[in-house]
Amino acid sequence: xxxxxxxxxxxxxxxxxxxxxxxxxxxxxxxxxxxxxxxxxxxxxxxxxxxxxxxxxxxxxxxxxxxxxxxxxxxxxxxxxxxxxxxxxxxxxxxxxxxxxxxxxxxxxxxxxxxxxxxxxxxxxxxxxxxxxxxxxxxxxxxxxxxxxxxxxxxxxxxxxxxxxxxxxxxxxxxxxxxxxxxxxxxxxxxxxxxxxxxxxxxxxxxxxxxxxxxxxxxxxxxxxxxxxxxxxxxxxxxxxxxxxxxx
Numbered sequence: 001x002x003x004x005x006x007x008x009x010x011x012x013x014x015x016x017x018x019x020x021x022x023x024x025x026x027x028x029x030x031x032x033x034x035x036x037x038x039x040x041x042x043x044x045x046x047x048x049x050x051x052x053x054x055x056x057x058x059x060x061x062x063x064x065x066x067x068x069x070x071x072x073x074x075x076x077x078x079x080x081x082x083x084x085x086x087x088x089x090x091x092x093x094x095x096x097x098x099x100x101x102x103x104x105x106x107x108x109x110x111x112x113x114x115x116x117x118x119x120x121x122x123x124x125x126x127x128x129x130x131x132x133x134x135x136x137x138x139x140x141x142x143x144x145x146x147x148x149x150x151x152x153x154x155x156x157x158x159x160x161x162x163x164x165x166x167x168x169x170x171x172x173x174x175x176x177x178x179x180x181x182x183x184x185x186x187x188x189x190x191x192x193x194x195x196x197x198x199x200x201x202x203x204x205x206x207x208x209x210x211x212x213x214x215x216x217x218x219x220x221x222x223x224x225x226x227x228x229x230x231x232x233x234x235x236x237x238x239x240x241x242x243x244x245x246x247x248x
Contacts, residue, residue: 004118027069029078034174038167047163051150060153062089062096070098070172071145074138080175081141081239082183082230085168085191088160091151099144102134115211115221120244123225129246140242145171149192172197179203181237183230187211187221204233 018040022032025039038044054061063070086100090110095103102225109117109132117128138144147168152158172194175182182203186192188210195205206229208222216222231241 004218010063024071025067028073028076030078031072031171031174034077034178035170038170043163043166047167050159050162054152061150061159062091062153063098064158065151067098068149071100071138071143074099074135075141075143077174077178079141079207080143080179080182081234082185082242083143083145083172083175084137084185085187085194086144086146087190088148088157089146091156091158093153093156096151096184097133098133098149100146101132102138103132103143105131105133107132111213112211115213115216116123119211119222122222123227124244126245129248131246134246136246137242137244142242143175169194169197169205176203178194181234181239185226185230188215204230206230 013108018036019052021040022036027039032039051061083101088122089096089098090103095110101110101116103110103113113132120126121128124162134142134144145168148157148160148162148164149167150159176198180202184195184198184203184205186195186205186207189220191210192207195207198205200217206224206226208224208226209215209218211221227244231244234241
């Protein structure tokens, strides 16, 4: 029979190892403890191995390593007011920056973002900027989260089914459990499937077609008014609304 003191020491050692491993994860501290089981689990280790192999194979992967978890770092858990759920990062040169649908200033606007800006103008009368940097939204509590956080250059969906989907499921579960009155903006069937995890008694779920031209032009995106609906709900909950106006 194992001595209880030895068992306690082993548990302390294990806890210290876990804390050490968590400390190396480049994610805002507000997310670390709620996501600890995933971050320390086998799926996350498999993801690390997959990305390390991609690097060894000299694949070009987007976004850059430092921006993979940018959505969580720009919008801490306790500040989340809304979630805009994307699918994959952009796979073109210089496009993906870690925030769903966003691109850095100086990068041409992708078609989906052009359609988002069109809806923003129609919904709220906001003139769109010349750039695609959505970081101002993230700083106000809009979590711009892709379902899959990396992609190989010029190969859309290439990093699907490697574990990212389970990671973002865990992120959604954490928001669902730990936050109240969050608006989930789900564009397209892919995002809406994830919406099945959300408690609609605690949060608002807004659904529409995806803003990509292929989907939006079929109907169901233009006129969805998610921006005004988000602010109407937040105001009703006594939460400061989002200033959707982006700097020129």
